[in-house]
Amino acid sequence: MSDLNFKVITSEMTIKALEYQSDENSMNNVFASGHWLLGNVGKKNISMVNMQGTKIVNALHLKHNYFFGANIAEIVGEPFIQYNDIISNDAAGVEQFLNNTHDALPANKISALHLRNVRVDAKIYNYCQKFGMVIKENNAPCLDMAKFKNFDEYLASMSKSTRKTYRNFFKKLNVEHQYYINDEITKDLAKQIIKLKTDQLALIGQSSRAFAQDINIEKLINLVSTPSDDFKTIASITKCNGKLASASISFVKGKNYYGYVLAMGSDFSKYCPGNNQILLNIKWAFDNGLEYFDLLSPEDDYKLRWTKGRSIAVYDFLIPMNKRGKIYGHLYLKTIRPILKSIYLFLKKYRFKLGFKG
Secondary structure: OOOOOEEEEEEHHHHHHHHOOOOOOOOOOOOHHHHHHHOOOOEEEEEEEEEEOOOEEEEEEEEEEEEEEEEEEEEEEOOOOOOOEEEEOOOOHHHHHHHHHHHHHHHHHOOOOOOEEEOOOOHHHHHHHHHEEEEEEEEEEEHHHOOOOOHHHHHOOOOOOOHHHHHHHHHHEEEEEEEEEEHHHHHHHHHHHHHHHHHHHHHHHOOHHHOOHHHHHHHHHHHHHHOOOEEEEEEEEEEEEEEEEEEEEEEOOEEEEEEEEEOOOHHHHOHHHHHHHHHHEEEEEEEOOOEEOOOOOOOHHHHHHHHOOEEEEEOOOOEEEEEEHHHHHOOOHHHHHHHHHHHHHHHHHHHHHHHHHO
16 A cells, blocks of 8 residues: 555654544454543653555554663553554555554654563564564453354353352342443443452452553543444443442444453342353343454353353564663563562462451
8 A cells, every 4th residue: 555654653642543544344353442542641642653545554653762771662552452453444554664663663752662562463563573573472361252043052061060150140140240331331331340340359359450550540440431433342231139249341343252350349248140141241232243252362161161261372572672672572571570570469368368367
Protein backbone atom coordinates (compact mmCIF):
# COMPACT_ATOMS: atom_id res chain seq x y z
CA MET A 1 0.00 0.00 0.00
CA SER A 2 2.24 2.78 -1.31
CA ASP A 3 -0.27 5.52 -0.49
CA LEU A 4 0.15 5.04 3.28
CA ASN A 5 1.49 7.98 5.25
CA PHE A 6 3.41 7.09 8.44
CA LYS A 7 3.20 9.61 11.29
CA VAL A 8 4.61 9.88 14.80
CA ILE A 9 2.28 11.78 17.14
CA THR A 10 3.30 13.14 20.54
CA SER A 11 0.59 15.79 21.04
CA GLU A 12 -1.66 14.80 23.97
CA MET A 13 -4.77 16.36 22.40
CA THR A 14 -4.17 14.71 19.02
CA ILE A 15 -3.69 11.28 20.60
CA LYS A 16 -6.86 11.68 22.68
CA ALA A 17 -8.80 12.36 19.48
CA LEU A 18 -7.64 9.00 18.08
CA GLU A 19 -9.82 7.25 20.67
CA TYR A 20 -12.73 7.79 18.31
CA GLN A 21 -11.00 6.20 15.31
CA SER A 22 -12.45 2.70 15.19
CA ASP A 23 -13.46 -0.06 12.83
CA GLU A 24 -16.02 -2.50 14.20
CA ASN A 25 -15.49 -4.82 11.23
CA SER A 26 -11.72 -5.15 11.74
CA MET A 27 -10.16 -8.45 12.74
CA ASN A 28 -8.23 -6.96 15.68
CA ASN A 29 -8.53 -8.57 19.08
CA VAL A 30 -10.74 -6.65 21.50
CA PHE A 31 -7.78 -5.03 23.28
CA ALA A 32 -6.30 -3.57 20.08
CA SER A 33 -8.71 -0.66 20.06
CA GLY A 34 -8.66 3.10 20.50
CA HIS A 35 -11.18 2.57 23.31
CA TRP A 36 -8.34 1.85 25.75
CA LEU A 37 -6.97 5.36 25.26
CA LEU A 38 -9.95 6.61 27.31
CA GLY A 39 -8.59 8.21 30.49
CA ASN A 40 -5.09 6.85 29.81
CA VAL A 41 -3.49 9.59 27.70
CA GLY A 42 -1.08 12.15 29.17
CA LYS A 43 2.13 13.98 28.35
CA LYS A 44 4.23 10.79 28.23
CA ASN A 45 2.51 9.27 25.23
CA ILE A 46 3.61 8.57 21.69
CA SER A 47 1.53 7.13 18.86
CA MET A 48 2.66 5.70 15.55
CA VAL A 49 0.01 5.63 12.82
CA ASN A 50 -0.30 4.70 9.16
CA MET A 51 -2.79 6.99 7.44
CA GLN A 52 -4.60 6.46 4.16
CA GLY A 53 -6.14 9.84 3.57
CA THR A 54 -7.99 10.57 6.81
CA LYS A 55 -8.38 6.90 7.76
CA ILE A 56 -6.07 5.16 10.26
CA VAL A 57 -4.94 1.84 8.78
CA ASN A 58 -2.37 0.86 11.44
CA ALA A 59 -1.68 2.25 14.90
CA LEU A 60 0.41 1.61 17.99
CA HIS A 61 -0.39 3.78 21.00
CA LEU A 62 2.31 3.83 23.69
CA LYS A 63 3.02 5.42 27.06
CA HIS A 64 6.57 5.68 28.36
CA ASN A 65 8.43 6.28 31.59
CA TYR A 66 11.94 6.00 33.00
CA PHE A 67 13.03 2.91 34.98
CA PHE A 68 16.65 2.54 36.09
CA GLY A 69 17.72 5.18 33.58
CA ALA A 70 15.94 3.51 30.63
CA ASN A 71 12.90 5.04 28.91
CA ILE A 72 10.50 2.08 28.67
CA ALA A 73 7.37 2.14 26.51
CA GLU A 74 4.30 -0.06 26.88
CA ILE A 75 0.93 -0.10 25.15
CA VAL A 76 -1.65 2.42 26.35
CA GLY A 77 -4.30 0.57 28.34
CA GLU A 78 -1.92 -1.36 30.58
CA PRO A 79 -2.67 -2.80 33.10
CA PHE A 80 -6.25 -3.20 31.81
CA ILE A 81 -5.60 -4.77 28.41
CA GLN A 82 -4.84 -8.48 28.23
CA TYR A 83 -3.41 -9.02 24.75
CA ASN A 84 -0.79 -6.65 23.28
CA ASP A 85 -0.89 -6.04 19.54
CA ILE A 86 -0.96 -3.25 16.99
CA ILE A 87 -4.26 -1.92 15.68
CA SER A 88 -4.46 -2.94 12.03
CA ASN A 89 -7.36 -2.64 9.61
CA ASP A 90 -5.38 -3.88 6.58
CA ALA A 91 -2.79 -6.67 6.74
CA ALA A 92 -0.95 -5.32 3.68
CA GLY A 93 0.56 -2.40 5.59
CA VAL A 94 1.69 -4.20 8.74
CA GLU A 95 5.33 -5.03 7.88
CA GLN A 96 6.10 -1.54 6.60
CA PHE A 97 4.37 0.01 9.61
CA LEU A 98 6.40 -2.06 12.08
CA ASN A 99 9.67 -1.29 10.27
CA ASN A 100 8.90 2.43 10.45
CA THR A 101 7.90 2.09 14.11
CA HIS A 102 11.16 0.30 14.92
CA ASP A 103 13.09 3.25 13.47
CA ALA A 104 10.86 5.87 15.10
CA LEU A 105 11.13 4.60 18.69
CA PRO A 106 14.89 5.15 19.24
CA ALA A 107 14.63 8.42 17.31
CA ASN A 108 12.15 9.52 20.00
CA LYS A 109 14.46 8.44 22.86
CA ILE A 110 12.64 5.17 23.68
CA SER A 111 15.07 2.62 25.19
CA ALA A 112 12.84 -0.45 24.89
CA LEU A 113 9.31 -1.59 24.11
CA HIS A 114 7.78 -3.89 26.75
CA LEU A 115 4.89 -6.00 25.44
CA ARG A 116 2.78 -8.40 27.50
CA ASN A 117 0.71 -11.41 26.48
CA VAL A 118 1.53 -11.32 22.78
CA ARG A 119 -0.38 -14.18 21.16
CA VAL A 120 1.37 -16.35 18.58
CA ASP A 121 -1.30 -15.26 16.09
CA ALA A 122 -0.82 -11.54 16.84
CA LYS A 123 0.09 -9.19 14.00
CA ILE A 124 3.11 -8.00 16.02
CA TYR A 125 4.37 -11.50 16.92
CA ASN A 126 6.89 -11.96 14.07
CA TYR A 127 8.34 -8.52 14.77
CA CYS A 128 8.74 -9.44 18.46
CA GLN A 129 10.46 -12.71 17.55
CA LYS A 130 12.86 -10.91 15.20
CA PHE A 131 13.92 -8.06 17.48
CA GLY A 132 12.86 -9.01 21.02
CA MET A 133 13.79 -11.18 23.96
CA VAL A 134 11.24 -13.44 25.66
CA ILE A 135 10.67 -12.36 29.27
CA LYS A 136 7.90 -14.81 30.12
CA GLU A 137 5.97 -17.59 28.41
CA ASN A 138 2.40 -18.53 29.24
CA ASN A 139 -0.84 -19.75 27.67
CA ALA A 140 -4.34 -18.37 27.30
CA PRO A 141 -7.13 -20.97 27.69
CA CYS A 142 -9.70 -20.75 24.88
CA LEU A 143 -12.72 -22.96 24.16
CA ASP A 144 -13.36 -23.90 20.52
CA MET A 145 -17.16 -23.82 20.60
CA ALA A 146 -17.43 -25.15 17.04
CA LYS A 147 -16.64 -28.61 18.42
CA PHE A 148 -20.08 -28.69 20.05
CA LYS A 149 -23.54 -28.40 18.48
CA ASN A 150 -24.94 -26.35 21.34
CA PHE A 151 -24.62 -25.62 25.05
CA ASP A 152 -26.42 -28.84 26.04
CA GLU A 153 -23.82 -30.93 24.22
CA TYR A 154 -21.03 -28.91 25.84
CA LEU A 155 -22.56 -29.34 29.31
CA ALA A 156 -22.92 -33.09 28.70
CA SER A 157 -19.14 -33.23 28.12
CA MET A 158 -18.44 -31.86 31.61
CA SER A 159 -18.01 -34.01 34.72
CA LYS A 160 -20.98 -35.53 36.52
CA SER A 161 -20.35 -33.35 39.59
CA THR A 162 -20.27 -30.16 37.47
CA ARG A 163 -23.59 -31.03 35.84
CA LYS A 164 -25.15 -31.88 39.21
CA THR A 165 -23.95 -28.64 40.80
CA TYR A 166 -25.35 -26.66 37.86
CA ARG A 167 -28.78 -28.31 38.19
CA ASN A 168 -28.90 -27.94 41.97
CA PHE A 169 -28.00 -24.27 41.67
CA PHE A 170 -31.38 -23.61 40.06
CA LYS A 171 -33.34 -26.23 42.00
CA LYS A 172 -32.34 -25.22 45.52
CA LEU A 173 -31.97 -21.45 45.15
CA ASN A 174 -34.11 -18.65 43.79
CA VAL A 175 -31.74 -17.62 40.98
CA GLU A 176 -32.06 -14.36 39.04
CA HIS A 177 -29.66 -13.91 36.13
CA GLN A 178 -29.42 -10.75 34.04
CA TYR A 179 -27.26 -9.47 31.17
CA TYR A 180 -26.48 -5.83 30.42
CA ILE A 181 -24.94 -4.74 27.11
CA ASN A 182 -23.01 -1.56 26.24
CA ASP A 183 -24.93 1.56 27.35
CA GLU A 184 -27.08 -0.56 29.70
CA ILE A 185 -23.97 -0.85 31.89
CA THR A 186 -24.06 2.07 34.32
CA LYS A 187 -21.15 3.21 36.46
CA ASP A 188 -23.03 1.97 39.54
CA LEU A 189 -23.36 -1.51 38.03
CA ALA A 190 -19.66 -1.55 37.07
CA LYS A 191 -18.73 -0.43 40.60
CA GLN A 192 -20.88 -3.21 42.08
CA ILE A 193 -19.19 -5.91 40.00
CA ILE A 194 -15.66 -4.61 40.54
CA LYS A 195 -16.23 -4.25 44.29
CA LEU A 196 -17.34 -7.88 44.40
CA LYS A 197 -14.07 -8.78 42.66
CA THR A 198 -11.84 -6.69 44.95
CA ASP A 199 -13.59 -8.16 48.01
CA GLN A 200 -12.98 -11.65 46.62
CA LEU A 201 -9.28 -10.95 46.03
CA ALA A 202 -8.89 -9.50 49.54
CA LEU A 203 -10.59 -12.56 51.06
CA ILE A 204 -8.19 -15.00 49.42
CA GLY A 205 -5.11 -12.81 49.84
CA GLN A 206 -4.46 -12.16 46.15
CA SER A 207 -3.85 -9.00 44.14
CA SER A 208 -4.00 -7.77 40.57
CA ARG A 209 -2.33 -4.85 38.79
CA ALA A 210 -5.71 -3.65 37.53
CA PHE A 211 -7.17 -3.56 41.06
CA ALA A 212 -4.04 -2.53 42.96
CA GLN A 213 -4.84 1.19 43.31
CA ASP A 214 -8.03 3.23 43.67
CA ILE A 215 -7.10 5.29 40.61
CA ASN A 216 -6.89 2.09 38.52
CA ILE A 217 -10.27 0.94 39.79
CA GLU A 218 -11.85 4.29 38.83
CA LYS A 219 -10.30 4.08 35.36
CA LEU A 220 -11.55 0.51 34.91
CA ILE A 221 -15.08 1.47 35.98
CA ASN A 222 -15.03 4.26 33.40
CA LEU A 223 -13.67 1.98 30.66
CA VAL A 224 -16.28 -0.77 31.08
CA SER A 225 -19.22 1.64 31.55
CA THR A 226 -18.36 3.63 28.40
CA PRO A 227 -19.63 1.92 25.21
CA SER A 228 -17.09 1.23 22.47
CA ASP A 229 -17.69 1.40 18.74
CA ASP A 230 -15.21 -1.46 18.28
CA PHE A 231 -16.77 -4.17 20.44
CA LYS A 232 -19.58 -5.08 22.81
CA THR A 233 -19.20 -4.98 26.57
CA ILE A 234 -21.31 -7.52 28.46
CA ALA A 235 -22.01 -7.32 32.19
CA SER A 236 -23.73 -10.25 33.86
CA ILE A 237 -24.97 -10.58 37.42
CA THR A 238 -26.44 -13.56 39.27
CA LYS A 239 -28.49 -13.15 42.43
CA CYS A 240 -29.38 -16.00 44.76
CA ASN A 241 -32.35 -15.49 47.08
CA GLY A 242 -32.18 -11.77 46.27
CA LYS A 243 -28.47 -11.36 47.09
CA LEU A 244 -25.61 -10.83 44.65
CA ALA A 245 -23.73 -14.13 44.37
CA SER A 246 -21.57 -13.75 41.26
CA ALA A 247 -20.96 -11.40 38.36
CA SER A 248 -18.81 -10.95 35.28
CA ILE A 249 -17.61 -8.41 32.75
CA SER A 250 -16.85 -9.69 29.26
CA PHE A 251 -16.23 -8.40 25.75
CA VAL A 252 -17.44 -9.63 22.37
CA LYS A 253 -15.89 -8.85 18.99
CA GLY A 254 -16.75 -10.76 15.86
CA LYS A 255 -17.21 -14.40 16.85
CA ASN A 256 -14.98 -14.13 19.93
CA TYR A 257 -16.05 -13.91 23.56
CA TYR A 258 -13.44 -12.61 26.03
CA GLY A 259 -14.09 -13.41 29.70
CA TYR A 260 -12.54 -10.40 31.46
CA VAL A 261 -13.66 -10.22 35.11
CA LEU A 262 -15.24 -13.07 37.06
CA ALA A 263 -16.30 -12.24 40.61
CA MET A 264 -18.12 -14.18 43.30
CA GLY A 265 -19.17 -13.73 46.89
CA SER A 266 -18.81 -16.23 49.71
CA ASP A 267 -22.43 -16.50 50.90
CA PHE A 268 -23.42 -19.28 48.49
CA SER A 269 -20.03 -20.94 48.04
CA LYS A 270 -21.43 -24.47 48.52
CA TYR A 271 -23.41 -23.95 45.29
CA CYS A 272 -20.33 -22.81 43.31
CA PRO A 273 -21.76 -19.52 41.96
CA GLY A 274 -18.52 -18.74 40.11
CA ASN A 275 -18.61 -22.04 38.21
CA ASN A 276 -22.24 -21.51 37.29
CA GLN A 277 -21.54 -17.93 36.23
CA ILE A 278 -19.02 -19.25 33.70
CA LEU A 279 -21.47 -21.88 32.46
CA LEU A 280 -24.21 -19.27 32.04
CA ASN A 281 -21.79 -17.09 30.08
CA ILE A 282 -20.81 -20.02 27.86
CA LYS A 283 -24.52 -20.70 27.29
CA TRP A 284 -25.01 -17.04 26.29
CA ALA A 285 -22.09 -17.34 23.86
CA PHE A 286 -23.61 -20.45 22.26
CA ASP A 287 -27.05 -18.81 22.07
CA ASN A 288 -25.55 -15.78 20.31
CA GLY A 289 -23.68 -17.78 17.67
CA LEU A 290 -20.14 -17.18 18.90
CA GLU A 291 -17.26 -19.56 18.09
CA TYR A 292 -14.49 -18.95 20.64
CA PHE A 293 -14.73 -18.44 24.40
CA ASP A 294 -11.45 -16.91 25.56
CA LEU A 295 -10.58 -16.98 29.27
CA LEU A 296 -7.35 -15.01 28.74
CA SER A 297 -3.86 -15.47 30.17
CA PRO A 298 -2.53 -16.75 32.50
CA GLU A 299 -3.35 -20.42 32.15
CA ASP A 300 -4.37 -22.45 35.18
CA ASP A 301 -6.15 -25.74 35.85
CA TYR A 302 -9.42 -23.96 36.68
CA LYS A 303 -9.61 -22.19 33.31
CA LEU A 304 -8.50 -25.28 31.37
CA ARG A 305 -11.40 -27.16 32.93
CA TRP A 306 -13.84 -25.00 30.92
CA THR A 307 -11.86 -24.95 27.67
CA LYS A 308 -11.37 -28.74 27.61
CA GLY A 309 -7.60 -28.30 27.94
CA ARG A 310 -7.27 -26.04 24.88
CA SER A 311 -5.08 -22.91 25.01
CA ILE A 312 -2.95 -20.65 22.83
CA ALA A 313 0.64 -19.61 23.59
CA VAL A 314 1.32 -16.04 24.69
CA TYR A 315 4.63 -14.30 25.46
CA ASP A 316 5.94 -11.24 27.25
CA PHE A 317 8.60 -9.58 25.08
CA LEU A 318 11.10 -6.79 25.55
CA ILE A 319 12.31 -5.17 22.33
CA PRO A 320 15.49 -3.19 23.17
CA MET A 321 16.27 -0.08 21.12
CA ASN A 322 19.67 0.64 22.68
CA LYS A 323 22.13 -0.58 25.34
CA ARG A 324 20.07 0.85 28.20
CA GLY A 325 17.07 -1.13 26.98
CA LYS A 326 19.14 -4.33 26.88
CA ILE A 327 20.46 -3.74 30.41
CA TYR A 328 16.91 -3.10 31.67
CA GLY A 329 15.77 -6.38 30.13
CA HIS A 330 18.61 -8.60 31.32
CA LEU A 331 19.30 -7.02 34.71
CA TYR A 332 15.86 -5.93 35.90
CA LEU A 333 13.19 -7.95 34.07
CA LYS A 334 15.07 -11.26 33.95
CA THR A 335 17.02 -11.05 37.23
CA ILE A 336 15.93 -8.48 39.82
CA ARG A 337 12.16 -8.45 39.23
CA PRO A 338 11.63 -12.23 39.68
CA ILE A 339 13.48 -12.03 43.02
CA LEU A 340 11.42 -9.03 44.16
CA LYS A 341 8.21 -10.78 43.09
CA SER A 342 9.10 -13.91 45.08
CA ILE A 343 9.81 -11.82 48.18
CA TYR A 344 6.55 -9.89 47.73
CA LEU A 345 4.45 -13.05 47.36
CA PHE A 346 6.14 -14.64 50.39
CA LEU A 347 5.47 -11.59 52.58
CA LYS A 348 1.90 -11.30 51.30
CA LYS A 349 1.22 -14.96 52.05
CA TYR A 350 2.81 -14.58 55.50
CA ARG A 351 0.68 -11.52 56.35
CA PHE A 352 -2.41 -13.30 55.03
CA LYS A 353 -1.80 -16.24 57.39
CA LEU A 354 -1.24 -13.86 60.31
CA GLY A 355 -4.54 -12.18 59.52
CA PHE A 356 -6.39 -15.47 59.85
CA LYS A 357 -4.58 -16.29 63.10
CA GLY A 358 -5.63 -12.92 64.49
